[in-house]
Amino acid sequence: MSGGSDAILHRMMALHPKIIDLTLDRVWDLLAKLGNPQDSLPPVIHIAGTNGKGSTQAMLRAGLEGDGLRVHAYTSPHLARFHERIRLAGELITEAHLTDVLDECYAANGGVPITYFEITTIAGLLAFSRVPADYTLMEVGLGGRLDATNVFAAPAACVITPVDMDHESFLGDTLGKIAGEKAGIMKRGVTCVVGPQHDEALDEIEAKAARIGAPLLVHGQHWHVSVERDRLIYQDETGLLDLPLPALRGPHQITNAGQAIAVMRHLGAGHPEAAMTDVSWPARMQRLNEGALARAYPQLELWLDGGHNPAAGVMLARTLADLPKRGTHAICGMLRTKDVSGYMSALAPQLSSLTALSIPGEQATLTAEETAEAATNVGIAATVGRDLHSALETIASQGPARVLICGSVYFAGHVIRANG
Numbered sequence: 089m090s091g092g093s094d095a096i097l098h099r100m101m102a103l104h105p106k107i108i109d110l111t112l113d114r115v116w117d118l119l120a121k122l123g124n125p126q127d128s129l130p131p132v133i134h135i136a137g138t139n140g141k142g143s144t145q146a147m148l149r150a151g152l153e154g155d156g157l158r159v160h161a162y163t164s165p166h167l168a169r170f171h172e173r174i175r176l177a178g179e180l181i182t183e184a185h186l187t188d189v190l191d192e193c194y195a196a197n198g199g200v201p202i203t204y205f206e207i208t209t210i211a212g213l214l215a216f217s218r219v220p221a222d223y224t225l226m227e228v229g230l231g232g233r234l235d236a237t238n239v240f241a242a243p244a245a246c247v248i249t250p251v252d253m254d255h256e257s258f259l260g261d262t263l264g265k266i267a268g269e270k271a272g273i274m275k276r277g278v279t280c281v282v283g284p285q286h287d288e289a290l291d292e293i294e295a296k297a298a299r300i301g302a303p304l305l306v307h308g309q310h311w312h313v314s315v316e317r318d319r320l321i322y323q324d325e326t327g328l329l330d331l332p333l334p335a336l337r338g339p340h341q342i343t344n345a346g347q348a349i350a351v352m353r354h355l356g357a358g359h360p361e362a363a364m365t366d367v368s369w370p371a372r373m374q375r376l377n378e379g380a381l382a383r384a385y386p387q388l389e390l391w392l393d394g395g396h397n398p399a400a401g402v403m404l405a406r407t408l409a410d411l412p413k414r415g416t417h418a419i420c421g422m423l424r425t426k427d428v429s430g431y432m433s434a435l436a437p438q439l440s441s442l443t444a445l446s447i448p449g450e451q452a453t454l455t456a457e458e459t460a461e462a463a464t465n466v467g468i469a470a471t472v473g474r475d476l477h478s479a480l481e482t483i484a485s486q487g488p489a490r491v492l493i494c495g496s497v498y499f500a501g502h503v504i505r506a507n508g
Contacts, residue, residue, distance in 0.1 A: 093183060096190040097170060100208065105201040110234040114202045118210050119239065121196045125210075125217035126239045130160065132224045133351060134240060136232040136270040137249025139399050140283065140344045143336055144249055145225050146369040147348035153178060154362020157222040162212045162237070164205065164229050167370055167394070167501035174212045177221045189215045205229050209236040223357075231259050233272020245351050246273050246280040246302075249344070251289040252399035253427070267292040274302040281350045282306045284343050305350050313346030320364060322349050332364045337373040338407035371500035373407050379507035385480050389414070389490040394500035396422065398430030404494065408438040415440040416490045419479045420463070421447040421499035424454045431495075433466040439492075443473040443482070447499045459495070476506055 105114075119126055133148065135141050142163055152159045158177040166172040174181040189211045197207060209229070216224055223244070228235045232248075251267045259266045267289035274280050274297055282293055284307045297304050305311055311324040315333065320342060322329040329349065334341045345364060352358030371394035376382050381390060395404055408416055418439050422428050444459035454462075456472045463470035473479040476493075483489055493503050 093170060093186045093190055096187065096194055097204075097208070100190070100194060100204055103197065103199070103202050103207065104204055110231070112234055112236070112238065114200070115206050115210065115236050115239060117200070118193065118197050118202065118207065119213070122193065122210065122214055125214045127241075128217040129213065129224045129240075130216075130221045131244035132226055132240045133245050133247065134226050134228070134237065134243045134273050135247040135249065136228040136235075136273045137247070137283065138252040138254050138266070138270075138397065139395070139403070140249040140340060140347070141227050143341060143344045143369050143372055144247060144283075144347045145227050147334065147336070147345055147363040147367045148351055148358070149175075149225055150367040151348060151352050151358035151360055151363030152223055154359035154366055155357060157357060158220065160216045160219070160221045160224040161227075162209070162216070162225065163227045164209075165497055165501075167497065168504045170208075173208070174215055176215060176219045181215060185215060186211075203236075206236040213239075228270075228273065231266075231269040231272070233269050235273075238273055240275070242275060243273075243278055245354055246275070246278055247283070247347055247351060248273070248280060248285075248293060249283045249347060250399065251285055251293075252397065253430075254397045254399075263288040264292045268296065271296040274300060276301045277303075279303045279305060279354055281311075281347055281354065283347045284308065305354060307343065307346065311346060311350045311353075313342055313349070315342055320345060322346055322360070324350065324353060326353060329360055331361055334364045335367050336369055337375075338403055339410065340403040340406070370504060371497065373404070376507060381480065381503070381507045384477075385484050387488045388480065388484055389488075391490070391492045392500055392503055393492065393494045394497035395494070396426050396431060396496050398427055398434060401431040401434030404492075405434050405438050408435075408492065411490070414490045416492055417483045418442040418468075418492045418494055419445060419473065419476065419483075420459055420493075420495040421445045421456075421502070422454045422459050422495040423447070423450065423452045423498065424458070425452055426496070428454065428459065428462040429466060432463050432468060435494075436463075436466045436468050439468050442468045442470040443479040444470055445473045445476065445479060445499075447496060448475075448502055450498050453498075476503065
């Protein structure tokens, strides 16, 4: 088959079923054709949840690698390039390797309907099965129980990060139903680290764990994390750790760090201090100090965040509140599949203005006019912008300012590409 990874990924899009039925049948069928690569992976740590999956995985990877271990990592969606989803023993998959595994999966599938996420996840598993490593970190795409990543009989550990309302049309319209789907990654006898949860979600997770016999390590019960004198304090039954604050900004990163440390303590592997100091995770309250945008607008303090649901809006607002006081102007692009009003209402008290943009190249984007209307409805002074550069130019013309570029992972990817 000719063409690089982009061409094969485009062909894979055409295989998408006409109706999405959340089931693992297509995944199991293709895995069997490929010799069940999921059974040949290094020990798997499986991570589900609504918010904090990526940051927790990034800290866990930094901690394990800081202990000299080789780590595979799978995450989605990507920001600028698909290759970001698959990290082999610490390095992003190469174009040649990605093309080979995508080609192999496409050929083995034989034109049968399968979702883009399913077949690309299987390609990641195939790549992981062929490269030696010490651990495999797998981030769930959607839900957990019927997610394409939920194919491991006995992971080394599971993690459920905070559960909140998101993807209700697929996962259910209550926290309990959504938590039940996330809890579907748990396996009998496999310890699951549970982050901070609403009572309704925790009740569901604990009930599911009791039914199947999955030991839990629950935030606030089995492990605790806090900030004291600008240090992170972690404590569990094995003792106390006094660590630097995580390099990732925001109060929510404290509990994400706690989840990562709890996993490392359970595994008896990893370097918790490295998890704090060596971690990086693009578009999670990322300061853009370098790149084309930073050079073009030196008078602007540029921040980028890809959080997109109401809970992410709350965390983002808290992060902004902790920064030195300064007027903050948002540039926002969102998808129509998200709770825009819930996200905006959380941010409203922290914003001086908002410029709404459509996300270039995204069919599911809200129009700039719709995003601006949603912002106006929750009390934000909002205008419609033409594109990213014109929005930045307008803000910069008014003098030095803080700018938060936010609203969607897909918009964040557009910004990262623009920043070079």
